[in-house]
Amino acid sequence: MERKYYFFISIFLTLIIGWGSLAPIGDSMPSTISISDKAIHILAYFLLTLSWLFSYKKESKKLKVSIIILVIVFIYGIIIEVLQGTVTKNRQPEAYDLLANLTGIILAITVFKQGLQKNF
Template sequence: MLNNIKNLLKDKVTIIAILTTIGIAIISLIKLGKAPIQINNIDKVEHALAYFILTFVWLVALRRTKISKLLIVFCCFLYGIIIEALQVTITSYRSGEILDVIANTTGILIAFIIYNSFFKKNKAI
C-alpha cells in the first residue's frame, strides 16, 4: 500500500491533481470578497472551469492505472457535491446551490469528452 502511494507521488501530474483538489476545497470554503466587476452568473463559469481542470488532471494522472475513467468522473462529481454540502454546513458566509452542482457536472463532462477524444487520437501518449 505504501509503495503504491509512493509510486503515485513520483508522478508530477498526480501531485498537481492533489494540489488542484486541495485548492478547490480552500477556494470553495474561504470567505471571498466581492468582485470589483459584477457579471451575472459568472460563478457558474468558474465552477465549470474548476471542475473541468480537476477532472482532466485526475484523468491524466491516473491514465496508466487500472482505475476506471468513469470512477474518476464519479469521484469528481461526488467531490463537488461534498464541497457544496460543506459550504452549507460549516460556513455561514457561503451557500450551496444546485446550479453550482450542475455547473460542476458540466465541467466534468466536458473534461471527460475532451480527454476521451484526445487520448483516442493519441494512443501513444
Template sequence: MLKNSGFTIVFLLWMGFVTVMSLISLSGVSAPTLRIPHMDKIVHFTFYFVATILGCFFARERTDGKLKLQKATMIFSLVTIIYGIIIEVLQHKLTVTRDGNIFDALANITGTFVGALIIIVVFSSNGRLKWRP
C-alpha cells in the first residue's frame, strides 16, 4: 500500500507543516539575530512553491501519470492559492499573535505560480523528464 505513496506522504506532511507553522504562535521562540528583509515573504513563497510542486507529484503518483500535466498544475495551483487564502483568513480571525496579510497571500500566490511554471518547464515535451511514467 505505501510502496507507491512517497509523494503522497511527503505532500500531506508538508501541508500539515505549513498549516501548523502558519497558525501557531512563535512569539515566545527566540530567533537568530540575523535580519533578512522580508524574510516572512520568502517563507510564504517557499511554503507554496514547494506545496505546488509536491501537489503535482502527488497527482502524478495517484493517477499513474494519467492526469495531464496542464490539468495537474492547474488543479494544484488553484488548490494551493485557495488554501493560502483560507490560511490567511484563519490567521486573521482565529489567532491573536498572527495577522492575515494581503502581501503574505501575494507571496503565496507567487510561490504557487513559480512552482507550477517549473513543473511545466521540467516536464514539457522538450524537457528531459516525462510526465507519464
C-alpha cells in the first residue's frame, strides 16, 4: 500500500479515537457487551501507533523516528485525557487509561520492529 493510504488511515484513526474519547457516554451501548475499557485503550493505541509507523515506514527503520512517533501518540493520549476532564460532563481522566495507551503503543512498536516492518 502506498504511503498516502497509510497516512489517510492514520489521520482517520486519530480523529475517530479523539471523537470516541470525547463523545458523551450514553445508554447507546448494549449492556451485553463486556469489553474492558483498558483493553479498548490498548487496542486503539496499538492500531493508532501501528498506522503512524506504516505511514513513515522507511523513516521508522531508524529508532529516533519510532521514538518520536511513540512520544507524539502518547502526548495525544494525554491531551485526550485532559480534555475528558475539562470539556466533557460525564467523563473523567484516568491514569490507568494512560498506562493502557502506553502499553498499546509499546506493543505496536515491538510488533512493527520484530516482524511487520520486514514484511512490508
